[in-house]
Amino acid sequence: MSNIITQEIESRFTYIENGSITSVNGIKAAGIHCGLKKRKKDLALIFSDVPAEAAGMYTTNKAAAPPVLVSKKITDRPQKIRAIIVNSANANACTGTAGYLDALEVQSKCADILNAKPSEVLVSSTGVIGQMLDVSTIISSLENLKNSLSKKNGIDAAQAIMTTDTHPKHFALSVSLKNGKINIGGIAKGSGMIMPNMATMLGFITTDAKISKQLLNNALQEAVKDSFNKISVDGETSTNDMVLILANGFSNIEILENTENYLAFVSALKDLSIKMATSIVFDGEGATKFITVNIKNAPTEKDANLIAKAIVNSPLVKTAINGGDPNWGRVISAASSCGADIKPQNVSLYFNDMAILQPGYKIDFIEEEAAKTLSGKNIVITLDLNDGQANTAWWTCDYSEEYIKINAFYRT
């Protein structure tokens, strides 16, 4: 995917094998079992050796969970951060005032043990909605959590934030700037079917770049816009979604506004974010295919995104791809009914490299060959509007019978 968007600057950064948040200088992490889950890791801590600038992006769901509200209040302030504590198994969502007090208590007790102020600790939760958080279980494990902090435990932290994920998601890259190298690392969770009840898409990113809070926030907005905000599995927005970034300046390499360094930093951050976001789609329960939707030459960026979003959210497109059926009418219909500026009679449509439809509704493909190209696991749908210069890429997965099975009987 990444080569579609950032080809010309890709040479500036290199992925680090088995990288994670701790591939970044001055960052330690821990992931332990505290008892919210039966046996698996369920509590993670990300710790910066020095106070770090922080920025966050949060769910727009009006039932946003208490940890979302607590963390947002903090990243909204001009205040540095030392740590992020995350539990899985329980989302602490739809838990009201009591749930809010619980989130504050986790924050404050975690700050105590780290010799930090509560306002230097961000909190995050993921798991079942509507059940009170077992705060005492978390608190009694904080000493152990702190003692587990290490440069080696980035992947442990990635494991501890998993819910229905089938594997931990962790990436890191180093970026060559004019005056030296910086690193960016990230861990993510979320399984394809972004399920409000086993809530959440979470992303935590660290960097040792030296950057102001305002600029860090701009860079995060820019990166999330083209990554986490362009994946969709079933069109649902959960109560707990958040992406946080910490920048601790450990590299001493400064990133200033309107510089080449800033552009390189944003490109790398965007690429890492796309890696994290698409890894969530790849890991979809019941998902059998990974779908990239490219919209080309749309009148405006807004139109391009509306159309891409309509296609990645179309159950009819997602079921057709599941069945390997070159049912182009469903793509055209979804694109044409989303309110975007599109002239369906002027579009070109491709499945992978195969031309399916040309302007004037000219169909020129062989059914068997189209079915063959759709039999693969990686499907690229390209819709060229031939009506402007705006492009976008979105990602999703197919709908399988397994998806229904998992979601119909998830709790019972």
Added chain:
Amino acid sequence: MSNIITQEIESRFTYIENGSITSVNGIKAAGIHCGLKKRKKDLALIFSDVPAEAAGMYTTNKAAAPPVLVSKKITDRPQKIRAIIVNSANANACTGTAGYLDALEVQSKCADILNAKPSEVLVSSTGVIGQMLDVSTIISSLENLKNSLSKKNGIDAAQAIMTTDTHPKHFALSVSLKNGKINIGGIAKGSGMIMPNMATMLGFITTDAKISKQLLNNALQEAVKDSFNKISVDGETSTNDMVLILANGFSNIEILENTENYLAFVSALKDLSIKMATSIVFDGEGATKFITVNIKNAPTEKDANLIAKAIVNSPLVKTAINGGDPNWGRVISAASSCGADIKPQNVSLYFNDMAILQPGYKIDFIEEEAAKTLSGKNIVITLDLNDGQANTAWWTCDYSEEYIKINAFYRT
């Protein structure tokens, strides 16, 4: 359903057993096999003995099919109508200028055989997208179609417009007005999963009321708003959707603006439209449950509709209902992430008559009992916002594994 909305005026109208469009005075119909399908009926004609006022509502899909464009042009004019011709098996959609000329030819040849003007004939198609219509097959059957016109063939017409429907959909009622009785009849097609490729939700309504074109149009808008526009199966809008109404004045009973007669007419038309629309949802392929979503006491009607629409379109709610899982978090999350004005901490939620959630996220239900109430085939989800006076009802069906199976392998 109807009793929720129009209880106090229900006594004014009575459903006619086995009623259809031909239960209306001065209306004949035909439904025959012309050869677009292998054996089943595929061509329908609705004919009014005298010129009738007409109104239509059409898909907003930008890939609207040629028959939609042709019919809309006509109902937009101050012009009376004699007939509606409808074929199934082929949607004549995504067929460009040639498809538009085909629709005009069907219209013109049908007008010839009925001794009418082309502008007195409405056309409609439903079926596969992207294939040219076999116009000659239709034209060579027009004589036979005309000869089949009869008061007895309303249900034949309902059969001839079916695609994946498992049974014909036809209703009629008679309405007691101050100065006598009028009749309203309707036929519909559309199977639950409103599939763009086997396109379409169609509704054709006739009445012998005497009413101006403008007022008829107002009444249709009013009725469709609370019926056909409040059903959703998978959130898709097809290329061929349309609802047409003909009023031939045969009863000589006049319906004037701002009268009790008009209110009674709209109530009856709305009730009939809800019957037609919900029969489409009931007939969903793979659907195992019929779901009514009631939103109560919302701040505005717009909020109520946004929330209801979000819930009926939520794959997570629809799969939970499929599995009989009282997964209330999914309902709250869908309602809270649609942009409507909702305070999730203040809502009450009911599954059928069972209170699930009370304000302050107070959960007071027994899991087993909730699962039991969800084991039925008719599920009513009621979300009370406790924050205003706007109410609405929407309808949908569940998502089953069968839905995926049907839609994944529909064409191949």
